[in-house]
Amino acid sequence: MFKIVAARTVEALIALLLMSIVIFFLSRLTGDPVALLLGDGATEADKIKLTRDLGLDQPIVIQYLTFLGKALTGDFGRSVAAGNQPALQLIMARLPASLSLAGVALAFTMVVGILFGVMAAVRHNSAVDIAARLIALVGQSVPSFWLGIVLMYVFAVQLGWLPTSGYGRWEHYVLPAATLGLFTLAAITRLVRSSMLEALGSEYIKLARVKGLSESVVIWKHALANSLIPVVTFMGTFFAVMITGAVIVETVFSWPGIGRLAYESILARDFPVVQAVVLVITSLFIIANLLVDILYVVIDPRMRSRG
């Protein structure tokens, strides 16, 4: 176990370094924030001064090394567009909203996806199976922007059951989590369905039935336990997708997460915030996958024996 964690930590640090290089240079390809920050009637002298004040007159390699040196001490710089606030502070203010939405959406998709997947496998080729496959097809093909608006129209505008948007109450989670989760729900349903079908046809399930175990124990304990291994493998990816892919959902439902912060910072060419957001998201991605690796070892004894 220790070896796995140590190896993954080294890989994570290399990944973060590479990502810092990519995002630093990539974010500068489409101009800088100077033009956006210049007020009406600004002159060339104002432009030169502002460029110097922001440190953008330095060679780009020097800018990167300066950034890297400070980042190693936890200083990701200050926002150039949001009143000179520390970039990390801006992100930390938004992170709880992102994590909680991704958490709720993931829990929702895991519960419903596993249930649908099991039902579809157990009732193979029945109406339930067709419905589950239809949900999977719709979930993976409907754009989240459209789905979000439709859900809002039905459940908030027409039925009045839920708020249209916002953040702060439990009701605010329902529509964005459902919208965000549907794509992953489809993936989980398909995964569980196929691995359950495989498991239900295997020898150990036949043996369990012969031994006289109840059907619920056969399905939910023996068949499902083994079918969940591929789902767990993908959980880290699903969670990261929900954090990084939430920009549209956060925009439609006015959710104050880091996806929208990243999007707004990119538009404002707010380099320090963009860099910090990407590195934070990369870290979350790496941590999630590390946890999955550890979990994988815990639930699959074969992995332990392989070391």
Place this chain on the structure above:
Amino acid sequence: MTKLMNRHVHRTAVSLLAGVALTLSPIMPAWAQADDLIIALSTFSEETMTPWSGSGQRKTYLDVVYEYLTYAEPGTLKTIPGLAESWEMSPDGKAWTFHLRHGVQFSGGYGEMTSADVAYSIERLIRDDSRAGPSSPMRRLIASVETPDDYTVVVKLHFPDFELAQGYFGAAQQLGIVSKAYFDALGETDAEAKPIGTGAYELASINPGSEIVMTLRDDVADHWRVHPEFENIVFKVVPEESTRVAMLRTGEADIAPIGFDSIPTVKEAGLTVVSAEATWSPVVRFGGLVETSDNRYNADNPWAKREVRQALNYAVDKQLIIDELFHGEATVASSDTPVPAWSDVEPYPYDPDKARELLKEAGYENGFDITIKTFTTAPGAELPLMAEAVALFWQDIGVNATIEPVDWPSLRSDWTEGRANDYVWTHRGFPFSSAANGLEAGFMAASVFAAYSTPELETMINDFSNEQDLVEREAKFTAIGQYLRDEAAAVFIALANEPYGISDKVGEWKITTAYMWNFDQVTRAK
């Protein structure tokens, strides 16, 4: 499959559905915040709280906290007293004296507003590290601020500004008056976190990226200017327009900016639409036309010829664009900026035959290729569609336009790079903060944002800026508008409104422009 399995799966599904139904059934719409005035905005911009720490877009929520030396009378837009009861300008326009209102109190017990607060506010706004929109021209303009007594402020200028009171010092700009004592006591970081002013409201809470709640100050009953009817004003940031419309329909928002396409939907829902009139001007600007600059002029662009620019104006049926894209919420423009003094300048009529004649005259009877760069913004979600319409009209006279969607920051960066660009782009003009400075910003080579300039125009602007006689100034200003129209400095499309949807909770809200926010004067429906 066994019967046992079927029963088991069926039972599980029924239990889940029942759980969902039970969870949803007792929901009450507690999120509607019925007693508060809820404003859904498309952006909070920098989301900072001092006048100098960001752009003027933050005035939507800051204007209930901070107040200004002068205001504009609703309807007439005539300059009326604010924190300054009166003011006078020296004959040469280089010194202004403001006489402050007595007895105006800052919230939080920080005492009476005096000249020291006004001087501090001005000096802080123009400091080098200020991020306020007009800080750089104000820094060049203002030489010194003197306070001969507690109620008098004398502002000396490096060069004349005949419109300082209604311009940079007016409510449409960013000189909100802060308490010097408060900043001295708390320091800038803490004071920024909990802003106070002389306005009727103070900050109650802020949820970054989500909402800002302003609450009435304790001593509001004695407020000199307004008598608000709402205890709290909740500002919510809702970037998606269809969500703002949905919020209006469900009562989750009381006032929200909406797009032109949403006007029928909002009206059909029984809600009201009010518009700030002629607040922005959709326009097509030409690249490489700053003739007075060495590197921003390209004589090889077809539109370097005046006849071509005029032809491109005659070719576009602007009224049709207004009817279709702006739902009639605009008028045909003769300029790139909503300026009342230019309202008598005749717009270009739709005349494709005349356009073809002019192209022939300029040597382009077979047309030419042109690139239109376009982007969306707020207001200005219609700009890409407008670009498509303009391209179709130009195609009719033989000009082949290619539309290139870009994002605004890239275009703005390209615009200020100091190059002679070989494309045209959709843009939006806003009213000038002061006529002289607006003209300098838009039409003189010294400004990085100049899109059109000629030696003749720069002479006209200099003459206007130095003119002390008010009647002569007005005449010279009008002549500049006529010159810009005749030279076809841009393809002028429309002077557009900014529509807002209003819920049933709101009684009266008199919006006059989109630059002076008076949410503290919104009344409750009876």
